[in-house]
């Protein structure tokens with residue numbers, strides 16, 4: 103057990119996030135446990151609105167107004183992120199944890215040159231001079247595969263295509279060689295070939311820099327070759343958690359099966375892919391009693407509508423877990 | 437440097453047009469704005485170099501030639517002391533620009549700082565600053581200026597006189613700049629609230645943009661985020677407001693001069709020329725017409741330019 107904890111980079115326990123609404127507080131993330139080991143790549147999968155972005159933003163204490171963490175804790179490298187002083191937290195942000203945002207069109211400062219946006223964290227976290235930072239910025243742009251980096255650092259974001267901008271975002275996230283890179287759907291805005299390029303890029307960089315990665319997506323197929331382990335989120339709860347090969351070979355939760363069953367239709371628009379499950383996820387604050395997936399679940403039973411299934415091991419090794427009454431539990435070896 | 441550079445193939449899809457160059461392109465197509473810009477450039481040149489080029493000294497009295505109608509020798513005629521009105525209008529341009537630029541700069545500095553703090557840091561700063569803004573705006577402008585002038589001018593003049601007697605430093609004899617100080621100060625004091633409101637609104641809207649969260653996720657300090665991410669993005673509407681503000685300041689100075697709380701004679705300002713001219717306009721209309729026409733022209737030019745900038749900087753706005 104102790105060897106395991108030593109290897110933990112990120113450890114989240116019982117994280118609960120609530121939104122203040124006119125009808126009172128609504129739970130959007132409901133007591134989830136997450137962990138990422140050193141050098142590991144975790145995929146976080148789930149439909150739009152299931153709380154993926156808020157979970158990651160909450161780790162860095164970047165939640166928007168009226169949304170807050172009400173329970174749980176998050177340790178990074180053994181330190182409690184929620185209890186850190188603002189000063190310590192600023193060192194972690196950008197320094198230890200790099201973030202790549204969902205939308206490359208709006209996540210770059212439109213009136214600041216690419217080179218300066220890359221230089222800023224280097225100046226703050228690494229104490230570089232502006233000149234050193236610029237040189238490093240050029241190297242970073244080359245690293246993420248942007249042609250002509252010497253000229254590109256002079257460009258403004260709107261002078262670059264979407265794919266190039268996403269590469270710039272990744273370069274910014276990687277600037278200070280963080281221990282953990284959190285990439286929040288970094289490819290949704292891009293077309294399929296460029297998506298694959300970005301995935302390959304991060305794969306190569308991860309090995310080169312020896313960092314851990316959390317890759318958020320709603321596209322299971324895209325990340326198959328990238329991640330070690332997958333966590334499937336549904337309406338703010340974890341419904342399944344397994345090593346990636348295990349998950350593909352033997353998905354247990356009906357929701358995961360639905361997601362995987364729709365993969366052959368990869369060429370379709372993302373919306374139609376997800377609709378193959380039928381229905382839509384519940385809005386925050388309107389979650390049904392019992393299993394949150396019950397209204398859409400083909401296997402739903404009476405017990406599902408009154409009791410909440412717990413996330414429990416479904417394989418002997420215990421590394422594969424699912425939250426569903428229809429899945430037979432692994433008998434404890436002891 | 438040539439504008440056309442070899443582009444790496446995959447990037448050629450999007451034409452590299454800078455935000456400002458794009459805005460300039462749109463501005464150029466707006467005739468009224470270009471007219472405004474031309475007039476302002478001409479007036480600015482006059483303000484800078486005019487006083488060295490005028491045929492007469494603005495104070496030079498020629499009692500032989502009083503109240504003359506416009507002629508070739510005196511383009512705008514002469515006034516009751518035989519001073520050349522054209523030369524005085526030219527010098528008044530300098531006064532007008534001085535007032536406009538200094539007042540707008542001070543008002544902008546106060547307004548931007550307070551507005552940015554209110555918007556970025558929120559309560560309790562926001563509440564206090566907005567209260568201050570409302571209070572300032574609810575006091576009638578002219579009243580405030582008259583009160584400031586009436587209550588401060590004499591004490592300051594007396595203090596200066598006492599200083600002079602004490603130190604015999606000729607610096608304290610110079611009273612022209614007290615005048616300027618009071619006019620500039622009081623005008624700035626009533627002009628900052630609109631800037632504060634505008635900047636606050638801008639900051640509030642920019643604060644929730646994704647690139648601000650992205651900057652925070654990089655661990656950047658609030659100061660850097662404010663100075664390099666928020667303020668530059670708020671600049672467009674501010675430029676528009678400044679253009680309009682410069683024109684307003686010129687008109688305001690004239691209004692104050694008219695009420696006797698503006699720049700004092702003998703320093704020529706359009707305002708005090710207009711107020712002098714008003715007393716005799718039935719007999720010597722040119723004494724009113726010349727400064728009034730120039731003031732009107734300047735004010736119209738700034739408002740045309742402001743409108744043009746507004747359209748140029750917000751392509752999604754009107755039309």
Ligand SMILES: Nc1ncnc2c1ncn2[C@@H]1O[C@H](COP(=O)(O)OP(=O)(O)OP(=O)(O)O)[C@@H](O)[C@H]1O
Pocket residue numbers: 121130148149150151152153154155156157166169204287320385386
């Ligand atoms: N600023 C906000 N104000 C109010 N509600 C919000 C806000 N941001 C997110 N939410 C709500 O919180 C829930 C979770 O949002 P989140 O952004 O974490 O989803 P997501 O899983 O990242 O989805 P997507 O795939 O669309 O990015 C959603 O139902 C969303 O409507």
Ligand code: SF4
Pocket residue numbers: 355356357393394395396397399400401402403406411425426427428429
């Ligand atoms: S617990 Fe019941 S409703 Fe929920 S996923 Fe399993 S079978 Fe479906």
Ligand SMILES: [Mg+2]
Pocket residue numbers: 154155156204286287
């Ligand atoms: Mg998201």
